[in-house]
Amino acid sequence: MVAAAAEEQLPADLPVAVHDARGVVAASAPARALGVRRGMRRRSAQEVCPELLLVPADTGRDVRAFEPLVQACEHLVADLEVVRPGMVLFAAGGPARYSGGEEALAEALVGVVADETGAECQIGVAEGYLTAVLAAREGVVVDRGGAREFLAGRDVRTLLHAATTREASAAWTDLVELLRRLGLHTLGDVAALRASDMAARFGELGSQAHRLASGFDARRPVIHRPDPDITTSATLDPPAERIDTAAFTARRLAEEMQNRLMRRGAVCARLQVSARATTGRELVRTWRIDGALTASELTDRVRWQLEGWLGGRSGQTPSAPLARIELVAREVSPAGAAQDGLWGRRARGEVQAGRAALRVQGLIGPERVLVPVPEGGRSPRDRVRTVVWGDESTGLRSTDAPWPGQIPPPYPSLVPLEPRPAAVLDRAGEPVVVDGRGHLSGEPAVLHVPSGPPSGPSGTAASSPGRSGGRKPATLGWLRTGAYPITAFAGPWPVTERWWGQRRRGAWAQVGTDPGGVVLLCFREGTWWVEGVHD
Structure with a gap:
């Protein structure tokens, strides 16, 4: 904000x-x-x-603005870990002893950040990751041994603060909703359960939730000696002055590091990003990594960090070209067996296509190269989402879930990015609607598609950020503006979504027109919407 x-x-x-x-x-x-x-x-x-x-x-914007604050904190504290833009973690023991106590250290940090950047910050000291995050939000110091009592009465939704990525946030949201449906409304309720029961019922995420609710870190401390660090580096010749040039090199280093981690069957807990400018100054920043490291996560963090450095927002050096970039995976530990695909390495054509896509991203920007990913949902549009090339290509919703009320195959061949408004009229020209019992108010006779820009049920324009890029919406095959006589009508089939919160009710229907074909419609909020066209 x-x-x-x-x-x-x-x-x-x-x-x-x-x-x-x-x-x-x-x-x-x-x-x-x-x-x-x-x-x-x-x-x-x-x-x-x-x-x-x-x-x-805009995560890049957040990192650029947050970088001056991190540099200010480094005047008093070494070895900072950036969890996400807006939050850093560090071990308070050493700096607190040097500053005369934890409260004195907090006051000094608040002062140096205000003097250097003019911004306000909040400091919290506590044992355990989640406890420290909540302590920072409230600006308090939690005494040793008091983490569990500090967390006990808090809503179980507080676990959402443990997420640092979009994928992790979706997983934590699903777990929190399930815990509340099971009657576990507070962190104390979760901590009172046995750790083995949480792991058996909810897997690794449940085990992490139990540890966080008990006042510990999400993962158990590693008691064996970690594997050696993994380093990848590249010299930029000529030096990079633009972020797209540096990001292109960073993506290649990220893929190389991920391949080395996969061959070793390992993950890392911290990522160190180092860059050396042509002025000779070396910049180092450490990011905290949750879960298995992917090339997309690694690339995003490196790109965000390079944007902050090359932008020179803090007024400190270097806002100068970068001559060398180095990535170091620290706290490397085993993560199970990892190997190539069942049928061997990727084919040559697939590798070349990936390189071409990366090159296009370097020319027009990463957000302009998208790929479809299947996922679960009721409507045809909900079954596919677009992600940036190179990001994690997994759906946020399970395709194996029952999804009651979903549209059965065959699916429409053309699906708009946002539903298109329409009207169903009877022979007298009166609107045909669906009442609360799922009955039609009249016999459908005409399908009318109005002119003008389409808008979704939420009332927003159909140009979806990251999807349409502000372009005019694509036409839906033969379906144009105008009136189409209805020759066949099937439905309506009522459907209720999100019964646990903001309930959304509607009804599906299919109409056949002459000339034309078959159109999939949805009646919601008193209006018919075109959800797809069979071309």
């Missing part, structure tokens, strides 16, 4: 919210005072606060 306001030069008294494809991820104090909350859909936030200014989420 602070980074967005600073980069956009927004007044402090203006209600502002940062959003991504899922909804609001952060809100300013004036926006929160008017009822805007994290997790709201954009339409809901704008209904609560019509004058709300929406700013798209």
Whole structure:
């Protein structure tokens, strides 16, 4: 939120919210005072606060703004770990003894950050990762041995603060919802269970949840000597002045490191990013890595860090070209067997296609090269999502789940990025709707597709960030603006979604037109929407 306001030069008294494809991820104090909350859909936030200014989420922007604060903290503390933009971790024992105590260290950090950057920060001291995060949010020091008592009465949703990536956030959200349905509403309820029962029922994530709720780190400490560090490096000739050039080299180093980790069957807990500028100054930053290291996670962190350095936002050197980049995987430990695919290495054509895609990303930007990924859902559009080439190509929703009310195959051959509005009329020209019992108000006779830009049920324009890129929506084959006589009608089939929260009810229907073909429709919020076309 602070980074967005600073980069956009927004007044402090203006209600502002940062959003991504899922909804609001952060809100300013004036926006929160008017009822805007994290997790709201954009339409809901704008209904609560019509004058709300929406700013798209940008992790690179957050890293660039956060880098000066990290450099300021390094005046007092060494060996910082960046968990995510806006949060750092470090062992407080040594710096606290040097500064005269934990509270004195916290006061010194607040002062140096304010003097160097003009920003405010909050410091928390506690045992255990989750306890430290909550202590920092409240600006308190939790006494030794008091972590479990400090966490006991807190809502189980607090576990969501343990997530550092989008994939991890989705997994933690699913676990928290399941725990609440089972009657475990507080962290104390989770900590009271046996660790073996949590691991047997919920797997590794359940084991981590039990440790966090008990006031420990998510993973048990490693009692054996870790494997040697893994290092990959590259010399940039000519030196890189632009972030796209440096990011292209960083992606190659990331893939090389991931391959070496996979061949060794290992993961790392910390990633050290080092860069040497043409001025001779060397920059070093350490990132905390949760779970198995992927090339996309590694590349993102390196790219974010390079953006902060090359931008020179802190006013410190070097805002100079980079001559060398080095990545070091630290705290390497076994992660099970890892090997090539069952049928051997990737084919030559596949490797060449991957290199071509990386090159295109370097020319037009990583967010402009997307690939489809199948996932679970009820509508045809929900069954596929697009991800950036090189990112983790796994669906966020399981395809094996039952998904009651889903559309059976065959699926439409053309699916819009956002549903297109339509109207179903009877022979008298009156609108045909679906009532609360799932009955039609009349006999469908005409399908009318209005002109103008399409908008989804949420009331937002169909240009989806990261999908359409602001271009005009593609036509749906033969379906154009106009009226089509209905020759066949099937449905409606009622469907209820999200029964546990903001319930969403609707009904599916299929219509056959002449001329044309078959159109898949959905009736929701008093309006018919085109969900797909059989071409």
